[in-house]
Amino acid sequence: MRPVNFDDAESYEPDEGWRRVSIAGSDQFSFEWFEKPTGHSSPLHDHENEQVCICLRGELTVATEGDSVTLGQYDSVLLESNEPHRVENTGNELAVGLDVFAPGRSFDFWTDREDE
Secondary structure (H helix, E strand, O other), X not given: OOOOOHHHOOEEEEEOOEEEXXXXXXXXXXXXXXXXXXXXXXXXXXOOOEEEEEEEEOOEEEXXXXXEEEEOOOOEEXXXXXXXXXXXXXXXXXXXXXXXXXXXXXOHHHHOOOOO
């Protein structure tokens, strides 16, 4: 067993106010809790990992090159491997979500990323 205390978990901010926290996971799958301020959007990006994005609080709009969906509390969406997408807080309050990645990934995806 490998417990992770939320307050002691590895965390970082790819952008100001966009906080991500690494929850217990493995090389096969990983969980990242996140919060996004109103109006914040990740850049359009893709990765080899399949991703499930779950909205825990607020409103998140997930957009791909050809579609978009707005998630309310407890709604989720599956993003396929290498599917370009962005996630934006389109609500009026801080949004909180959980991303699940398979296979698992580290924070290196954002911390070592060069701006495109």
